[in-house]
Amino acid sequence: MIKKVAILANGGDVSGFNAVIRAIVKTAENNNIECYGFIDGYRGLLSNNYVQLTTEAESKASGILPKGGSIIGSSTNANVFNFPVEENGERVFKDMSDICIENIKNDGFDCVFTLGGDGTQKSARDLSLKGINVIGIPKTIDNDVACTEITFGYNTAVSVAADAIDRLHSTAETHHRILVLEVMGRYAGWIALESAIAGGADVALIPEIPYDINKAAQKIINRKNRGKNFSIVVVAEGATPIGGQMCIRGKRNNGSGVDNNRLGGIGEQVAKQLEELTGLDSRCTVLGYTQRGGSPSAFDRVLSTKYGAKAMELAMQEKFGVLTIIKNGKLDYVSLEEVVGNNKKVGAASGNTPESNLRKVTMDHDLVKTARSIGINLGD
Numbered sequence: 615m616i617k618k619v620a621i622l623a624n625g626g627d628v629s630g631f632n633a634v635i636r637a638i639v640k641t642a643e644n645n646n647i648e649c650y651g652f653i654d655g656y657r658g659l660l661s662n663n664y665v666q667l668t669t670e671a672e673s674k675a676s677g678i679l680p681k682g683g684s685i686i687g688s689s690t691n692a693n694v695f696n697f698p699v700e701e702n703g704e705r706v707f708k709d710m711s712d713i714c715i716e717n718i719k720n721d722g723f724d725c726v727f728t729l730g731g732d733g734t735q736k737s738a739r740d741l742s743l744k745g746i747n748v749i750g751i752p753k754t755i756d757n758d759v760a761c762t763e764i765t766f767g768y769n770t771a772v773s774v775a776a777d778a779i780d781r782l783h784s785t786a787e788t789h790h791r792i793l794v795l796e797v798m799g800r801y802a803g804w805i806a807l808e809s810a811i812a813g814g815a816d817v818a819l820i821p822e823i824p825y826d827i828n829k830a831a832q833k834i835i836n837r838k839n840r841g842k843n844f845s846i847v848v849v850a851e852g853a854t855p856i857g858g859q860m861c862i863r864g865k866r867n868n869g870s871g872v873d874n875n876r877l878g879g880i881g882e883q884v885a886k887q888l889e890e891l892t893g894l895d896s897r898c899t900v901l902g903y904t905q906r907g908g909s910p911s912a913f914d915r916v917l918s919t920k921y922g923a924k925a926m927e928l929a930m931q932e933k934f935g936v937l938t939i940i941k942n943g944k945l946d947y948v949s950l951e952e953v954v955g956n957n958k959k960v961g962a963a964s965g966n967t968p969e970s971n972l973r974k975v976t977m978d979h980d981l982v983k984t985a986r987s988i989g990i991n992l993g994d
């Protein structure tokens with residue numbers, strides 16, 4: 615019988631973190647289980663910094679369903695198996711996981727819920743191999759966690775992007791311009807593709823389909839020839855021209871993480887080329903962090919609540935070392951071993967390595983077929 619559990623939220627934030635936390639806390643309370651939250655993800659686990667979470671009015675976890683961010687913080691680039699520490703004035707990377715394991719055992723946590731993406735779940739898998747009971751919940755706006763059809767936070771990001779496209783439409787039409795919207799998603803084109811369909815864009819460029827800018831320009835010229843002097847182009851930050859490179863704006867995580875690339879800049883590049891090729895005035899908008907902030911959509915509130923309640927249910931059944939997923943539209947779970955795929959090596963690089971099992975857009979996906987059917991140009 616489990617009595618005491620802890621939650622940690624890790625990686626880039628999304629709308630829906632708090633809805634998951636709330637669902638875990640409520641389900642725990644209904645079953646007389648104490649619930650705690652580590653502050654700032656794996657960093658809190660390492661420093662043993664946690665707070666109790668209840669639904670009492672004075673608790674941090676009260677009234678949080680519609681709230682953006684994470685009430686217990688989150689940290690990016692906190693791989694406890696390869697953690698940056700100062701030693702003799704030098705920065706070195708060390709395996710600190712034994713401290714985390716001691717903290718969990720000493721304080722008697724029967725299960726740790728890891729809310730996060732690829733890297734977070736890789737570390738969760740590694741902790742489970744060292745004997746810790748973990749249950750993962752798939753989070754990221756990028757929707758690229760393996761084995762699940764959808765991650766929490768993604769739907770809100772798509773809604774924000776679709777709303778932006780609506781707003782760009784009216785100004786594009788008024789000024790006879792091409793308006794390019796650069797959206798997030800890292801190495802996956804889910805946000806770009808789905809928001810392009812939701813917003814009625816004319817072109818969508820995604821990392822999974824290296825693009826020929828001439829094909830996108832031709833689509834816009836065809837529209838112009840039919841009297842439509844404006845076009846909307848959605849570009850995923852990871853989109854790449856055929857034979858070209860991904861646009862890297864700089865380094866993130868002080869250059870110390872596994873995947874340090876800070877993507878960005880492809881939207882400006884595409885806007886400039888399209889202006890030259892079509893003769894239409896062209897502008898770029900980078901949507902950025904608005905995709906991650908603010909209140910979750912109704913869909914994400916429900917998905918997050920389902921994930922949180924399911925995770926707590928699995929903990930009560932003592933089914934550990936798993937990730938809650940949606941499969942064929944239904945709640946389910948899968949082993950973390952399956953989620954990490956070929957990224958098997960314990961402790962080493964975690965998240966977005968060549969061995970990572972990221973879920974990308976496939977050419978037979980309904981979204982690709984639908985986009986093509988209605989004439990959205992995918993740059994090919």
Ligand code: F6P
Nearest residue numbers: 626690755756798799800866877
């Ligand atoms: O993974 C979520 C995400 O928002 C990506 O879409 C984006 O490339 C990245 O995080 C940005 O990371 P950071 O918060 O380090 O700038």
